[in-house]
Amino acid sequence: MSTLEIRGLQVSVDTENGAVEILKGVDLTINSGETHAIMGPNGSGKSTLAYSIAGHPRYTITGGSVTLDGADVLDMTVDERAKAGLFLAMQYPVEVPGVSVSNFLRTAATALRGEAPKLRTWVAEVKEAMEALNMDPAFATRNVNEGFSGGEKKRHEIMQLELLKPKMAILDETDSGLDVDALRIVSEGVNRAKANNNLGVLLITHYTRILKYIKPDFVHVFANGHIVEEGGPDLADKLEANGYADYVSK
Amino acid sequence: MSVLTTNYLTPSGREEAWRFTPLKRLRGLHDGSVVVDQRHSLTTKSALPAEVSFTREALSPLATSDDVIIERIRGEATDVAHLHIAADAQIKEAIFLTRLGGGVDSAELSRVRISLGSHAVATVIVENIGDTILAEDLEISLAPGSSLTFVSLQEFDAKSVYTARHHAVVDKDATFKSITVTVGGDVVRILPTVEFIAPGACAELLGVYFATTGQFFEHRMHVDHAVPHAKSRVNFKGALAGKDAHTVWIGDVLIRAVAEGTDTYELNRNLLLTDGARADSVPNLEIETGEIVGAGHASTTGRFDDEQLFYLMSRGITVENARRLVVRGFFSEIINEIGNEEVQERLMARIDGELEKAGA
Ligand SMILES: Nc1ncnc2c1ncn2[C@@H]1O[C@H](COP(=O)(O)OP(=O)(O)OP(=O)(O)O)[C@@H](O)[C@H]1O
Numbered sequence: 001m002s003t004l005e006i007r008g009l010q011v012s013v014d015t016e017n018g019a020v021e022i023l024k025g026v027d028l029t030i031n032s033g034e035t036h037a038i039m040g041p042n043g044s045g046k047s048t049l050a051y052s053i054a055g056h057p058r059y060t061i062t063g064g065s066v067t068l069d070g071a072d073v074l075d076m077t078v079d080e081r082a083k084a085g086l087f088l089a090m091q092y093p094v095e096v097p098g099v100s101v102s103n104f105l106r107t108a109a110t111a112l113r114g115e116a117p118k119l120r121t122w123v124a125e126v127k128e129a130m131e132a133l134n135m136d137p138a139f140a141t142r143n144v145n146e147g148f149s150g151g152e153k154k155r156h157e158i159m160q161l162e163l164l165k166p167k168m169a170i171l172d173e174t175d176s177g178l179d180v181d182a183l184r185i186v187s188e189g190v191n192r193a194k195a196n197n198n199l200g201v202l203l204i205t206h207y208t209r210i211l212k213y214i215k216p217d218f219v220h221v222f223a224n225g226h227i228v229e230e231g232g233p234d235l236a237d238k239l240e241a242n243g244y245a246d247y248v249s250k
Numbered sequence: 251m252s253v254l255t256t257n258y259l260t261p262s263g264r265e266e267a268w269r270f271t272p273l274k275r276l277r278g279l280h281d282g283s284v285v286v287d288q289r290h291s292l293t294t295k296s297a298l299p300a301e302v303s304f305t306r307e308a309l310s311p312l313a314t315s316d317d318v319i320i321e322r323i324r325g326e327a328t329d330v331a332h333l334h335i336a337a338d339a340q341i342k343e344a345i346f347l348t349r350l351g352g353g354v355d356s357a358e359l360s361r362v363r364i365s366l367g368s369h370a371v372a373t374v375i376v377e378n379i380g381d382t383i384l385a386e387d388l389e390i391s392l393a394p395g396s397s398l399t400f401v402s403l404q405e406f407d408a409k410s411v412y413t414a415r416h417h418a419v420v421d422k423d424a425t426f427k428s429i430t431v432t433v434g435g436d437v438v439r440i441l442p443t444v445e446f447i448a449p450g451a452c453a454e455l456l457g458v459y460f461a462t463t464g465q466f467f468e469h470r471m472h473v474d475h476a477v478p479h480a481k482s483r484v485n486f487k488g489a490l491a492g493k494d495a496h497t498v499w500i501g502d503v504l505i506r507a508v509a510e511g512t513d514t515y516e517l518n519r520n521l522l523l524t525d526g527a528r529a530d531s532v533p534n535l536e537i538e539t540g541e542i543v544g545a546g547h548a549s550t551t552g553r554f555d556d557e558q559l560f561y562l563m564s565r566g567i568t569v570e571n572a573r574r575l576v577v578r579g580f581f582s583e584i585i586n587e588i589g590n591e592e593v594q595e596r597l598m599a600r601i602d603g604e605l606e607k608a609g610a
């Protein structure tokens with residue numbers, strides 16, 4: 001049983017006109033096995049929250065704390081956060097020229113498991129993970145995300161989620177850009193990770209569509225750099241019907 | 251041992267061709283003050299196929315040169331190490347020529363010829379290792395329809411000085427592909443030059459270099475489109491790390507008035523891995539006819555991409571390993587063209603080592 005605890009998190013980014021505050025005190029607690037959906041208007045700071053937890057260098061933490069089972073996440077380097085059990089499926093996965101998917105996955109698995117996976121079982125493991133997400137085995141020899149379609153990049157993220165087995169996953173708009181079949185396939189991948197590893201999930205989305213597949217326990221409305229309302233799954237339906245007008249005017 | 255005569259014009263450093271080169275570190279190769287040793291350090295690594303011969307013989311130069319060091323070599327070195335691949339030979343396995351450095355107390359002046367008979371196909375890999383002071387006039391002749399992949403590996407130790415011209419004369423419908431790799435030495439200055447003498451010829455000059463603290467590596471291309479319908483591609487990638495690492499890439503491509511139907515593109519990309527390093531990159535396209543298929547150039551100099559490093563690290567990969575992956579990825583496009591796993595892996599390991607040494 002793990003707990004990711006975010007308390008009063010304040011984050012700014014450096015711009016030409018000085019630091020701009022984006023997150024204005026975020027409070028959120030996620031336990032193993034729980035799924036929290038975050039919905040909110042464009043530019044409200046959802047990706048900033050995701051990147052800040054993962055440790056992207058662009059963001060400066062100006063206040064608050066993030067802990068995983070009591071350990072100070074903000075004090076960890078990016079790779080240490082992954083080793084502690086955090087995973088970020090990115091809204092825009094990055095292309096890494098000249099680095100093959102298979103080399104990348106093996107290097108990551110070696111880092112996270114503390115030893116190189118046995119070649120025999122590893123090949124089978126990767127093959128299975130790819131098949132589960134309906135990815136052509138040829139992707140293994142391609143360079144990381146290079147020339148992948150939007151949907152292929154998202155599948156590749158969830159394939160890593162299954163392979164790397166984190167404790168907590170932040171999924172930043174994993175559903176955006178997926179066709180109906182891919183949405184189901186990717187959702188099943190997330191649900192398998194939940195079932196197999198008791199994964200805790202922070203799911204950032206604009207659409208209730210994915211919530212039909214990945215059932216949230218909690219829905220949070222995010223606006224203007226913090227959480228403005230919390231509720232159960234029915235809150236998502238309300239948002240879909242009414243939009244964010246009530247929240248952004250506040 | 252002998253001392254060179256000095257009746258050649260000594261470069262002052264103000265000449266266009268010498269303006270980047272640290273003349274003081276050339277150990278007297280440029281002004282003739284160097285002590286020359288009669289050593290013939292280039293040898294074959296294993297038995298040669300029947301269609302291939304490696305001999306020493308007197309040969310007159312294939313092409314003129316305006317490089318003062320090349321002139322000196324020609325004045326001093328009487329015979330030429332000549333690798334010949336007979337017409338129509340199809341040599342599948344790479345032919346290795348290896349040179350173990352003879353130390354830095356004296357210099358070697360070397361003349362090498364690689365010649366392919368018509369329609370011959372071969373890969374030649376020249377390995378330069380150890381420490382040496384070496385000036386080399388290396389000429390390559392491709393008879394009509396032949397095809398050569400020429401891999402030149404500068405894996406020198408730290409004190410070496412190497413100045414060379416690698417000049418290819420490419421005849422009708424012949425294909426010349428070179429891969430120049432420079433990862434070791436104190437000063438390395440190579441002039442990869444190509445001269446087309448009949449239509450339908452094709453040259454691809456690829457290269458990588460990685461200079462760390464204090465090293466100077468210069469690659470000065472010259473591609474002469476003096477005939478119609480020839481094609482050339484240049485793609486050099488460099489990385490630099492550490493204080494006073496300095497690289498120079500010059501891409502001179504000349505399309506003469508007669509060279510209608512020329513197709514050429516040259517590219518140089520540099521990765522500055524730390525502060526204090528300097529990459530000079532000068533593409534230079536001279537076009538004397540408008541009747542061409544295409545001509546272009548590009549040159550970029552960048553740093554580590556934070557987004558790439560973040561992505562890799564977010565999967566648990568340490569910053570050192572992430573950088574190693576990105577640098578290997580950067581070079582792999584060219585290194586993989588060598589087509590020999592063992593050599594490729596050795597070079598990548600050397601690049602890892604240089605990266606580690608530079609603490610980048
Ligand atoms: N470098 C920057 N300079 C100025 N503003 C920035 C910078 N980086 C981020 N921002 C701003 O921070 C805000 C939050 O961005 P973020 O990407 O977190 O939003 P989001 O909620 O994920 O939006 P979306 O739903 O469109 O993905 C935006 O208004 C964005 O323009």
Ligand SMILES: [Mg+2]
Pocket residue numbers: 046047048091172173
């Ligand atoms: Mg976003």
